[in-house]
Amino acid sequence: MSSPVTFTAAGTAPPSAGAPASLQHAVLELLEPPAGGGTGQPGRAVLDIIEFQFNPKELSLTKNAKWKREAQRNARKSGPPEFTGSDPSKLSLEMFFDATDSMDEKVVKAVEKLFSCCVPTEKSRQDKKGSPPWVVFRWGGLTSFPAYVSSVTAKYTLFTPSGTPVRALCTVTLEEISGEQSGQNPTSGSVAARDIHVVVAGDTLASVAFRAYGDPALWRRIAQASNIDDPMRLRPGTRLLIPAPDEPGGPHGQ
Structure with missing residues (x-):
């Protein structure tokens, strides 16, 4: 059973001094995973913050539940569904990067930073418990569940005469870290x-x-x-x- 929810937001104004939370740029906060690669508290170290150049227009949230029905002999209707488990929540969003004002490698570096979310952190590799960084999407008062980046798709749409990409549209999917989490809002599960x-x-x-x-x-x-x-x-x-x-x-x- 799939329950997709799409949040639409107009307004992509850049942050300014004293601006209300709704006008701040969205960010992806990267945290060190728990020691041993578990599903408890994330590490206290903030590895990086990836800032959205433009706030997303939509956020797509999906939650799947698993149910089973026992066959009912000689019954005109099926039996009641029994809950057997829940799949992790998924949050999909788009990130748009543009460097046509500077014509430099800013877009390439931003995409590479997103790709780095899909590999184990250096500390987890040293501990021989390879785990990706924990990622939390934040936008003003909106805080997502603790997640990892399960996929990143980058589409370059504009290049300099020398072949350097200066515009890209990235689709990022965050998948909820397993384990019970306490939430603060409909998209939340923040520890x-x-x-x-x-x-x-x-x-x-x-x-x-x-x-x-x-x-x-x-x-x-x-x-x-x-x-x-x-x-x-x-x-x-x-x-x-x-x-x-x-x-x-x-x-x-x-």
Whole structure:
């Protein structure tokens, strides 16, 4: 039984200082998989953030359930269905990249970064438990379930005279990581909800921590989650990951 749901969004305005969440660009957040390649909590290390150049117009969410019916002898109707399991949720979306303004290799590098999601992380290979990065789609207040990238299809549609692709349309499919997850919204199954704050002029880690947690002393939590090495050099436009209070690394986490 298939239950596809398509979310349509108009509005692809670029993020601006103080812009509401609905105007922020969508991102794919790449996390280190759990030690040993299990299905528990993802690693705390954020491997990378892939930002959408243009927000998606549609999100296609699919969920399949498995049922069986026992044959009913001499019955005019079939027996009631019995639930036998559920397939992982799948989220399909498109990412459009364009470099016609610079005519450089920006599109090629963006596609290569997506392809890198389909191979085990370096740490998991070293641990001999090859696992792909965990991926979470985030767009303002919308947070997807923890997933891995099961497929990426890139279609190059424009090239420079020298043959360098400068425009591409990528179809990306995210497949839910198996295991029970607690959700926060219809597309969610996030282990712990996070927020993303875009730094504006005058922001400091302490001020962001005060707004997020009510305690400026918790700025190190944000610095660690966002891989900030030098808290004194916080540039406007930087995306900070704000761990949820109950997340490991959050103010109430263990």
